[in-house]
Amino acid sequence: MKFDAIVLGAGIVGVCVADHLQQNGLSVALVDRKAPGMETSFGNAGLIQREGVYPYAFPRAFADVLRYAGNQALDVRYHADAMRELAPFLWRYWRNSHPARHAEIARSYATLIEHCVSEHRELAAQAGVSDLIRASGWMKVFRTNAKFDRERSVAERWRREYDVDFEALDSARLKQLEPDLDDSLAGGLRFTAAESVSDPGALVAGYARHFSKIGGRLFLGDAATLREGWSVETQEGRIESQRVVLALGPWSGPIAARLGYPMPLGIKRGYHMHYEAQSPARLNHPVLDVENGYLLAPMARGIRLTTGAELARCDAPKTPAQLDAVEPIARGLFPLGSRLDAEPWMGRRPCTPDMLPIIGPARRREGMWFAFGHAHHGLTLGPVTGRLLAQMMLGKETIVDPNPFRAERF
Template identity: 55%
Template sequence: MTKDAIVLGAGIVGVSTAIHLQRRGRQVVLVDRKEPGRETSFGNAGLIQREGVVPYGFPQQLGLLLRYALNNRVDAHYHLRALPSQLAFLARYWWNSNTKRHQMISRAYAPLIEHSISEHHDLIEAAHAEDLIRKDGWLELYRSNEKRDAEFAEAERLNREFGISYEALSSAEIATAEPHLRGNFSGALRWRDPWSVLDPHGLISAYRRYFESIGGRVTTGDAVSLGMSGSAWRMVTAEGSIEAEDVVVALGPWADLVTKRFGYAFPLGVKRGYHMHYATEGNAVLNNWMADAESGYLLAPMSRGIRLTTGAEFARRDAPKTPVQLARAEALARAAFPLGERLDPEPWMGARPCTPDMMPIIGKAPRHNGLWFAFGHAHHGLTLGPVTGRVLAELITGEKPLIDISAYSPNRFAP
């Protein structure tokens, strides 16, 4: 089989890239080892985070670092055995999170986030997936006055510098918005711009069907079979050998399985995360996507039930599940909202691909023609999938990208 392009990885980034290439007249095959959207993209908070212009940084305060070292929190957990292999990544992550560099990174990151809603809107309409989307923002709740006041001030800065829309809520307004919520919350932010997704896997499935409807092909295969055949790229799939002029690596946390084989040593780390769905007790209703900011968990009223998501687990990518954060989060969430029985047979776990400067890797491989990279989106894979797919497809086909993507270039990590 001969195609114009192979896209490796059928998560939100890969599916979106495949769509945009196919739209531009390329014949594209999308390859994954599983059904599209079954890996990292399957389990997330279901938010298209237009407000997320500031990527998640590494804590800088010594006191807070010492509290994290106790390893008993909901928002972060680590495997002691995994730390030696991750120290170099964590040290660079910590350094990039200092105030000055974090602000510079946020300004470089903002153009991607700025187009997150508009690019999803394009694909949502094309895929007839409007029934999976809500457009009423989400709530971030604070327990202490100190945290509330600091976050209200930060929201005002984001509004002033990046045009992020928000509403500050009092305790009484929280009670009106969420009458079944329990606990003492001093205030909340309603981020107005983001959209939420009732079924993230359902959305990716809709995008996949749209891709096929415009002539794209989906198959299974092993990315490590990728190699060069003359000036073309070749790999083995369930449908036989495929050759193409261009290949896009959109494998998320598994990108190194391909990149290392061609001599690229990107400092890619992982933050693992867990989720579980719950019924509700009695007639309780959760009206909003809701993060308990100081406790470190999020509740989302999705199609399957109330999804509880955790923070970050620093562990080896393929280590067995250790859902201790989920157990801690569940206890806190039950105290705040009347969750009922668990609806999933076991906790879901996924791995977020992260770079130490908190920005994705998007662009051409420095030393290979026809090899393109799109991974490292950390907490914002769902948010940034469509805009990443568009700008990379524009670059591949010789168009001027929608935004300047030089800040995300693979060259920043090239030896």
């Protein structure tokens, strides 16, 4: 079975790459060991972050570093036995998070973010799943005026630099928009140009159905069987192509390293749990509790509580201590009912030390291409990454300058 391109990884990024290649007339095979959207893409907060022009940086204030070192913070935890392995990545991440360097990174990152909403809307309309995307924006809420004022100043800078639209909410306006949140909140920020998804897994599955409808082929297989040529073993037999795309998220690193591209990829794990809302309470927006580092999002299954970051080896056993720590606080923010999942879900965010994804060719391996390392913004950037990589692979004019995302920067 021969194809014009093989895409390895059926998360949001891989599905969107495959979809755009197929739309451009290539015969495409999409390979994963699970059904589309069942790994990291399944369990995120469901945000399409048009405001996310500055990727999430490593805290540099001494007080913050000291707080995280104690490993009791609500928003970041770590496995002590993984720190030696992760130290080189964290050191480079910390250096790239210097304000001047972070601002430089944002100038490249914002070129992708600019297209995130429009690209999702277009692909969702083609796939017939526009009903899964909500245009209501999302919120950060604050428990203290001091934190509210600092974050509002940051949002105002984003608006000046990148035309990021937001609404500052005093306590009365916040109560009007979210009447069932804790009355003691100081205020909030509502990012009005952002959108959210009621079921991220279903959205990816919908994009994958569209890929199949326009002639693409889905295969169950293991990317570890990839051999130069390029070929991959699947449940239906060996498939071959002159082009292969690594879009395996956190599992891209080992495959790339085996083929001569050792990437400094770090993993931030995260957890979620769904809850009933106590009747008649209703949550209208995804809401981030800034001081406590968790997010509540209204989803098709219920209210999803998502945690911050856990620094650990990719396949280490689950340790959902953050979820257990923030659940009582979340119950005070919004009237959550019973847990709806048998156990916490865990996902893995693939992160680069300069916070930019890796998108483009592997120039020392003819026919190999990369599309991974999107960290917290995989869902946000999936469709625009798919369009950009398809344009690069076909020699077309690109939607943005791809140079900042080249693999050779490492």
